[in-house]
Amino acid sequence: MIKAISAIAIAAFIAAALTVLPGFAPKVEASEPVALAKSDRLPVATLNSNCAQQAWPNIAAACLKTGNKGLVREARLVTAERR
Numbered sequence: 001m002i003k004a005i006s007a008i009a010i011a012a013f014i015a016a017a018l019t020v021l022p023g024f025a026p027k028v029e030a031s032e033p034v035a036l037a038k039s040d041r042l043p044v045a046t047l048n049s050n051c052a053q054q055a056w057p058n059i060a061a062a063c064l065k066t067g068n069k070g071l072v073r074e075a076r077l078v079t080a081e082r083r
């Protein structure tokens with residue numbers, strides 16, 4: 001009998017604690033994060049309007065070059081071959 005009463009008392013204490021504790025939490029306000037400008041970013045390269053109209057895999061080599069160095073970006077080869 002004492003075990004049953006103590007179990008009910010413990011359950012009531014836990015339920016009361018779970019009900020009362022959220023009242024002590026700080027108020028939460030919805031806000032938008034502030035966007036900070038980063039000075040270490042590379043300049044964004046603009047694409048020709050002609051390059052934006054092309055579809056993969058038929059893309060001209062001029063549209064694959066990056067920046068002023070003239071390097072061609074590598075494309076990953078994806079095949080459907082399974083073994």
